[in-house]
Amino acid sequence: MVAQIAQLRILDEITVTRELDLVSELFHRINRVIPENQHLLTIPPETTVREAVTLLRKHGFSQVPVVAGGEVLGVFSYRAFSQKAAAASLQDWTQQKCAPGDLSVDEFLERFEFARVTDEMRQVFDAMDRDNGVLIGSPEQLQGILTPMDFLRYLYKVASPFVMVSEIELALRALIRLAVSEEELTQCTARSLSCLYEPNKLPSALEQMTFDNYQALISHGDNWMKFEPILGGTRTRTSAKLKQICGLRNDLFHFKRELTLQDHETLNDHRSWLLLKVKQADVRRRTGGQV
Numbered sequence: 001m002v003a004q005i006a007q008l009r010i011l012d013e014i015t016v017t018r019e020l021d022l023v024s025e026l027f028h029r030i031n032r033v034i035p036e037n038q039h040l041l042t043i044p045p046e047t048t049v050r051e052a053v054t055l056l057r058k059h060g061f062s063q064v065p066v067v068a069g070g071e072v073l074g075v076f077s078y079r080a081f082s083q084k085a086a087a088a089s090l091q092d093w094t095q096q097k098c099a100p101g102d103l104s105v106d107e108f109l110e111r112f113e114f115a116r117v118t119d120e121m122r123q124v125f126d127a128m129d130r131d132n133g134v135l136i137g138s139p140e141q142l143q144g145i146l147t148p149m150d151f152l153r154y155l156y157k158v159a160s161p162f163v164m165v166s167e168i169e170l171a172l173r174a175l176i177r178l179a180v181s182e183e184e185l186t187q188c189t190a191r192s193l194s195c196l197y198e199p200n201k202l203p204s205a206l207e208q209m210t211f212d213n214y215q216a217l218i219s220h221g222d223n224w225m226k227f228e229p230i231l232g233g234t235r236t237r238t239s240a241k242l243k244q245i246c247g248l249r250n251d252l253f254h255f256k257r258e259l260t261l262q263d264h265e266t267l268n269d270h271r272s273w274l275l276l277k278v279k280q281a282d283v284r285r286r287t288g289g290q291v
Helices: 002-026 049-059 078-087 090-096 121-131 148-179 182-193 211-219 224-231 235-253 261-287
Strands: 063-068 071-077 134-138 141-146
Touching (some): 049 063, 063 078, 063 141, 121 134, 121 148, 148 261, 211 224, 224 235, 235 261
16 A cells, blocks of 8 residues: 555656646746756855956856855845945945955845746746846755846747747838839739639738738739849749748747747848848838939
8 A cells, every 4th residue: 555655656746747847848937048058156155255256257147156065145246245345434444454355255145036947937027126136946956046138038039030020021011012002912912812812802901911922922923023123033032032931930920849040040031131122122212213
């Protein structure tokens, strides 16, 4: 019976671990924000301020946990040091007969809150705003430290593909409008999209079209002559770029997979290409066709 209970406990632990792993994959928890290559720097309390500042400069950090006997005592930071040092008068330093850099860091500690790797990001926003950092783990088992820049980098990584796709789509709409009049757009739409829609359901505005529709509209052989002056290059090359954007857009919006670094670079390249075309079109508009 005891053996069965022990076995059940092991199975329960495995189940809980699997559930936590699944939650971490599906939801944005703290463990997804911690930099994969984070080097956890700690110092003992007897470290001098001068030594600590040298380490912070070397590693590009603004704070460092102070640990003794495997337990976190607090955090030494530029902020904690400057606040306490600035509060002391010249007379105070003269009486102590030492420079601020000669003191040990345990005189300049501040308390950071601890968070678990399974906590949701929003749970540490207030602490992050107040302290400029959050410790991950517990005082007895420090696993990492999070800073506002870690959050910014993570959120930028998550949000930047959506922002780029938005800019790409809006830029493409603007270029289509510059290339054809409303009447010409209706004609181009009929030529390229009539095989995809019932006659009474053919989209009449760009906002009603999908990105696939934009690609078909521009790439159609009888329509290309309208778009070539704006987009340049060849019809085949332009069509290939739009198809690539469309594929990445579908993967992104339907959460089929996580975009790779190469995917990010591809989206950025296509965004830059369309940005250039918008700038060139704007110059033509302002100069009466002279580039």
